[in-house]
Amino acid sequence: MIQEQMTLPLGATLQDDHGGHYCVEQLLGRGESSAVYLVSERRNKHWMFALKEVINPRTQDRKRLLFEYELLKRLTHPALPRVYYAFEQAELKRVYLLMEYIKGKDLDVLRNEQPGKRFPLQSALTLLEPIVDALMYLHQQEPPVLHRDIKPANIIVPPHGRSAALVDFRMAKEYQAESTTTVFRRGTPGYAAIEQFGNESDTDVRTDVYGLGAT
Structure with missing residues (x-):
């Protein structure tokens, strides 16, 4: 620390x-x-x-x-x-x-404030809609951009006005299908896809989809 x-x-x-x-x-x-x-x-x-x-x-x-x-x-x-x-x-x-500076609480904090520590389905879908749109935007770049650390703590929800935002791109990379690099950083247990614990070249847009689903 x-x-x-x-x-x-x-x-x-x-x-x-x-x-x-x-x-x-x-x-x-x-x-x-x-x-x-x-x-x-x-x-x-x-x-x-x-x-x-x-x-x-x-x-x-x-x-x-x-x-x-x-x-x-x-x-x-x-x-x-x-x-x-x-x-x-x-x-x-x-x-x-x-x-x-995006003022607000992260999704993990907000989830713990909910009854039963979970969002109603419709609330969850509404909160994550802009994040889904942002991921589609990232994956449509040339080359595609992978976030690789999608989790509630990296989603900030402002108190009013602006919709949720995806933050912390420390683990992001540009996806190259022919890449053979073995340098990698593991994601967050519980949200990281299994390929993130192996060769970095195995990660692709599906890695982010897995993290979003786990979120």
């Missing part, structure tokens, strides 16, 4: 390569070597963003974050987050991805 002193303190300010200054307002989440912050633009406190951070990134970590940035930058869909900049703070040994 990230030690408390390794995360940025509230009020810390970071500057990107385009002259933007961002103030840390809240720690939204953290992992073994990463964190996500709610930040505001210093010139306008009403401009809120999500800032993803990778601490002491290895070469592969840096490539993965830059791939996520380049991937999301060219995708446009109402159920996908927008990204703005990727930048590095060499003195802090951290890399960052500045992206749209």
Whole structure:
């Protein structure tokens, strides 16, 4: 786990390569070597963003974050987050991805708030409709884009107005039928398809369909 002193303190300010200054307002989440912050633009406190951070990134970590940035930058869909900049703070040994902040609870939290910890069928279908549409959009790209970590915790449901959004593209890849790579990352047990625990080249659009069905 990230030690408390390794995360940025509230009020810390970071500057990107385009002259933007961002103030840390809240720690939204953290992992073994990463964190996500709610930040505001210093010139306008009403401009809120999500800032993803990778601490002491290895070469592969840096490539993965830059791939996520380049991937999301060219995708446009109402159920996908927008990204703005990727930048590095060499003195802090951290890399960052500045992206749209989607306010709301994830589907896993909402499910646990339901009677019997499950949604009525019609509610589930309504919530997942924009996610299905987003997956169809991803799979229709050339080459198809695979998310590979579809699960309730990666679906954010805003409190009103905007429909659900699919987040966290750390495990995404562009599907190449002729690929023979053996480098892979396993998905989440209970939601990952069986092929994700073998050779990465075995994953295709059906991997996401399995995750959606498990969700």
